[in-house]
Amino acid sequence: MVRNVKSPFSKIIATHYFDGxxxxxxxxxxxxxxxxxQLLDWDRETDMRVYEIARLVSVTFxxxxxxxxxxxxxxxxxxxxxxxxxxxxxxxxxxxxxxxxAVATITTTDLFxxxxxxxxxxxxxxxxGFVVVTRRSRTxxx
Numbered sequence: 650m651v652r653n654v655k656s657p658f659s660k661i662i663a664t665h666y667f668d669g670x671x672x673x674x675x676x677x678x679x680x681x682x683x684x685x686x687q688l689l690d691w692d693r694e695t696d697m698r699v700y701e702i703a704r705l706v707s708v709t710f711x712x713x714x715x716x717x718x719x720x721x722x723x724x725x726x727x728x729x730x731x732x733x734x735x736x737x738x739x740x741x742x743x744x745x746x747x748x749x750x751a752v753a754t755i756t757t758t759d760l761f762x763x764x765x766x767x768x769x770x771x772x773x774x775x776x777x778g779f780v781v782v783t784r785r786s787r788t789x790x791x
Contacts, residue, residue, distance in 0.1 A: 651767040658684075658760050661727045662713060664738040669698065670727060670760060672742055676710035683710040684752065685745040686760075696758045697765065703749035716741060726761065 659678050663670035671688040683705045690699040705713075714723060717738050721731055730738045751770035757763065 650769070652765065654764050654767055656757065656759075656761050656764055660710065660725050661760060662717065662723070662738075663727060663729045664735060664742050666729045670729075673730070673738070674710065674713045674742070674745070675702070675760065677704075680704065681709055682706065683708050683713045683745075685742055685749050687742070687746070689754065697756055698758065699754060699756050700760070701754055702752045703746060704752045705745055705749045708745070713741070 657677050657679060658675045660676035661670050662674040663672070664674075665672040670686075673686060675684040675686055677684055684702050685705060686700050686702050688698055689701050691697070717730060717734060719731075719734050751772060753770055754768045755764050756766040756768075758765075
């Protein structure tokens with residue numbers, strides 16, 4: 650578990666939006682693959698949100714944009730899917746979660762702001778988390 654880290658996300662495609670993105674896709678600054686996300690919980694008093702993040706295998710953020718792009722150019726950093734394309738986008742989110750690899754559950758007030766808590770998924774690939782320096786045990790000390 651890592652606390653208070655800079656957000657690694659640079660763009661959002663929001664298939665649902667309610668006072669902020671609640672479901673959709675993320676572009677990670679360092680990974681070529683896109684991430685899919687969904688809101689799990691929201692404390693309205695503190696505006697803290699808990700999201701599930703999963704990493705798509707062999708699917709880039711640009712692939713997702715191409716799949717969802719119709720007539721209106723996306724706007725960044727947050728592109729809220731137009732209502733005419735929402736059904737198709739929701740289906741893409743559902744199928745993406747089924748084939749994505751769990752990365753983490755994160756707690757933040759905004760996906761672009763500092764991440765208050767990054768809790769890696771149990772089977773997340775090593776490249777999906779932040780490097781955490783741990784203390785050496787007595788057996789390591791020699």
